[in-house]
Amino acid sequence: MNKINPKKLLNSKWTAVKPTNKEKHFLVTEIEFDEEGVVISCSIEAVMSKRVIPINWHDLKDECTGQPKLDTFT
Numbered sequence: 001m002n003k004i005n006p007k008k009l010l011n012s013k014w015t016a017v018k019p020t021n022k023e024k025h026f027l028v029t030e031i032e033f034d035e036e037g038v039v040i041s042c043s044i045e046a047v048m049s050k051r052v053i054p055i056n057w058h059d060l061k062d063e064c065t066g067q068p069k070l071d072t073f074t
Contacts (some may be wrong), residue, residue: 004060006031007038014044023049031057036052 014026023046030043030052044059 004057006033006057007037009039009042009057019047021046023047023051026053 009028010031014028016024016026025047026044027046028042029045030041030048032040032042034040039057041054043052043054045052
């Protein structure tokens with residue numbers, strides 16, 4: 001799997017591998033960087049419910065298996 005570039009996360013689209021609450025599609029709506037360019041915070045928005053969820057951007061990929069928790073879509 002390709003590495004996730006934090007500079008390209010804003011407005012990227014993601015699909016939940018295991019949807020909950022009937023929320024399957026998400027859009028990255030907010031990213032904050034510090035002075036060194038490191039991601040401080042990241043938020044995704046469910047497309048159907050418009051619910052905003054703060055996440056750690058590293059959680060987009062499962063550390064144990066290397067498989068995505070959310071997968072990109074176009």
